[in-house]
Amino acid sequence: MNVQPKKHTSNNQYFVPQPSVWPISLCASIILFFIGAANWLHYHWFGPYLLYLGLLCILGAMCAWFTNVIRENKASNYNTQVGYSFRWGMIWFIFSEVLFFASFFGALFYTRAFSVPELSGAIRPLTHILLWPDFTGGWPLLHNPDNRQFLGANSVGNIWRIPALNTLLLLSSGVTLTIAHWGLCLKRRAVLICGLFFTILLGATFLGCQASEYYAAYQQHGLTLNAGSYGSLFFLLTGFHGAHVTIGSTMLIVMLIRSIQGDFSPENHFAFSATAWYWHFVDVVWLMLFIFFYWI
């Protein structure tokens, strides 16, 4: 049995990387970010600085780590089996992200089906009669049980304007991304680059529309984070979704740069595939949001 530790592997052997400083650097960056966040929440002056520094370090460590991976790939260190490891890794990571959103959708379902009806007396009468006699419920919830503590809202936006537009934007971006993928597989470089470019553009437009929706929510509709359960669910669901669109857009920009550099080939473009899966996941989450939060 071969017991000598090897420094270089042949194509038949699974590539086991050398010790690396980037994982622990990423950990240190993450804790810096969180400590900054917590201190910012507690109004300590250095909080925001630590948070931004942490964010910068997170990006730096991830860049360095992925650069190593790209280099190893280019040196043909990776065999098919390594490729499968990356694929399974990305798939199960996206699965865990789905469950994260599921917890917020769960909160939405519970609030609409249980809390609000209970408080307005639609399920059992006593909570309503004895504790919240003036609360009438309904969804969207514009008037809360205690409107002094949670301010409620005047109105909500028209679903068939910005939200519907956003749906169109994201669905279209899925199409352009698929076109880009075809371009990659068929070695049509222009198609690949244009496809990626328009996907990013559509994603950025989505973010811009979302920002304007937030602005209108605050200024026009009086719908704020402090507006009660409707505002809480609206901002956190769309907020986390927007954060994931931002992450996905960043990934797409990196893919665009790498495509321009000619990094990808039809046989070897895992990073592109992983980004595409992530983008489609973000798109599906929006569809769920549109249907279950805005529409039904």
Added chain:
Amino acid sequence: MKSRKSNLSYLQQSLTGIGMSMPISAMAEWGINLPKGVTPVSRDIYDLHMLTMAICAGIGLIVYSFLIFILFRYRRSRGAKPADFDNNSTLENIWTVTPFLILVAMAIPSTLVLIDMEDESNADITIKITGSQWQWHYAYLDKDIEFYSRLSTPTEQIHGKAKKGEWYLLEVDKPLVLPVNQKVRFLVTSDDVIHSWWVPELGVKRDAIPGYIHESWAKILEPGIYRGQCAELCGIDHAFMPIVVKAVTEQEFTQWLAQQNKPRLTEQTDDWKMDTEMRAGREHYMRYCAACHQEDGSGNPPLFPALTNSSVVVGKPISRHIDLVLQGVPGSAMPAFAGQLSNAEIAAIITYERNAWDHDTGDLITPEQVQMRRLKTSDTRATQP
């Protein structure tokens, strides 16, 4: 085990040092089972408990006997040689289906008891129970009677400065008085955090959720005194908010109802002197305020501000101090005491705070001053969700 001995001897030293004699042999018990209780529900639960325990004990006996047999019979030191089978579908099916059938047998009576427990209809009397930090509030809904019920064990006993009484931590100033043989419906809620109203002998436990009412019921079959405790962690005095239910005959209950007065919110007194007020104030402060603001007034900032040399406590206007105690600080842990304490009690507490520790304001607050602030702010009830 040398270290363990020195742990024990340290404890013994500290006990002797605070002059406590342990009433352990007199009071401690070796009871090992659930009480049967005095309501149909508690008795049903007891029966279910015994049934399940018996079934588990039976299965355990079989499984453990078999295990002990195996451990002796099949030791290598006895020369046992290993067999080579590694499955037997029939056997595996048997020990899949049999437990299932046993579970079904347990599920049927359990379901029936559960359905009965959750049926609060046709009640004879309804009590609204509100948990707060750290006391219970009882309101007899159709009878316009309500009061707070607080731990009445003296703090000296808790801190080892006096011998512990028989009902240490299980006694209150005003028990919940209920009639026997009547179906009592409990509407349980909370003013602040989640508490839980639990009286084992009544077979009742219901979480007190702020902003929601959850129901339970009991029909007490025998007169007596039944004690319970809060059963959901609710802060520092979670262990110090017991429940006492005094079940009396229907006749005695009617008499008790008649004797109840309205809450003494406007009590006045002419004999208001500094030294008596400091004594009373200290006693009330220790009971209602010291849990958060500490005996020495140092609090635990930032959640529980220090009172010593606080501008509210030693500065002017005094009305600001009175208002803070009456109305609390919404959104914080400081409750409104307007509905819980009388003018005399609040006046004594504020007098104490303004003159205790190294404060020497010389302010003597009267119940009339407190009443004036109540009327000014027209806020005579504790904050409700």
Added chain:
Amino acid sequence: MNMQSDSITEQAKEDAPKGISSFLKHWVFTTNHKDIGTLYLCLSFMMFFVGGAMALVLRAELFIPGLQLVSPNFYNVLVTMHGLIMLLTVIMPVAVGLANWQIPMMIGAPDMALPRLNNMSFWILVFAILLLGSTIFMDGGGPNFGWTMYVPLSTSFGPPSTDFLIFSVHMLGISSILGSINIIATIINMRAPGMTWMKLPMFVWTWLVTAFLLLTIMPVLAGAVTMMLADRNFGTSFFNSAGGGDPLLFQHLFWFFGHPEVYVLILPAFGVISQVIPTFSRKKLFGYNRMVVATLSIAFLSLTVWAHHMFTSGLPLAAEIYFMYATMLIAIPTGIKIFNWLATMYRGSITFETPMLFAVGFIVMFTFGGFTGIMMSIAPSDFQYQDSYFIVGHFHYVLVPGAVFAYMAGIYYWLPKWCGRMYSETLGQWHFWLMVIATNLTFFPMHFLGLAGMPRRIPDYALQFTNFNMIVTVGAFIFGFSQLIFLYNVVRTIKRGSRTTAQVWDGAEGLEWTLSSPPPHHSFQTPPDIK
């Protein structure tokens, strides 16, 4: 045989780099599954003593009625930290440490699928623990609302350190999620050719299922604590009725995580037992196929029973009935496992080395914990047990003589393989018997206390509970000090235990036993043949 192991160890020593940068490469930047496994195990052992010391302070306070040692607030902080530390920084890391060491060797893989990610999972756990521990020293005190973090005690009434706790929980979650992704990718993708699904060792099966459970539940916990953070800092009302929310929503979300979490803690333990019992019975595991199905059933069912932690909180009747039935069902696959272990030992040829002692101890006492679990699944009875010491007795039985015994069995079992040296059997036996006595003294009387009406999470209690509390405290101190024997045995083994062979245990089967003891730094760089 011995000489070959010697030369391999010498070779490994020569190849190992030296100096500060070599220390960093070996322990801080490592991508090697064996070293990362060792790191996890050492971390877990350290935190065991930290969490255990907290428990001893709690038990010292509870020795007799009256407040003697700590303030009620600090008591609540210790209760909270003891729970968080034992569950999230002791039991989970020890299971992950065993996974890291064993899974690649058991499936004939050269390492985990994603070795750098493996490194990150470990170090982010360390940072999370540092953040968690620092909360005790913050202004306003550490978190004091129990490991279950119920709102509004943790939101409106929680100290400032709660926000730091929330971020620590996020980091703990990231560690578990990344680790689980790695384990799943490894088991799916890195098995040696011929290692089909139904040839997989049970320890690997249980970890595969555990990893899926973790991927499902950790993000939900992350969501729940994020909502807590929002309620605390951004004026949202997820859990506040005044804005249309409900404190019970938190409980649903938390227990959707919390219940499968306990199966995350116990399933790898079941896997260890399934490795140890066949070895020391010298007989194959009975009913392998059904053991796999039972593992999958337990995991699936565990996702559907969370509200049995909420029976007293005012669920609708239909929900109570459903959750009661679903909870009772879990007894069936669990029972199958126990019967199959017994059937493995039946007509075997049994010896009682320390791993086997812990495994048998596990079967006896975990089963007892399972019985009290069945009692608690009966919803009406649970109304009396919930939030009393009966519950505390139950979960300590399934966690301590349950999970901890099993993981100790695993450590005694595999330690000779990892370091090529045998532990002291005498010390191992002392450790075992002291733990049996201590565990029963500590946790058995808790059932009586609960039935007699003693609530949990209280620093002071009524006089009639004194006798049993005194016994519990004595047991706890014996338990604590007996761990020093284990520590001494482990350290002594590593430094000067007598050399052992590759096979170590004559009944042991599996790929790890084909490697030398200690195994080479990189094993299975070419896949082995599977028979």
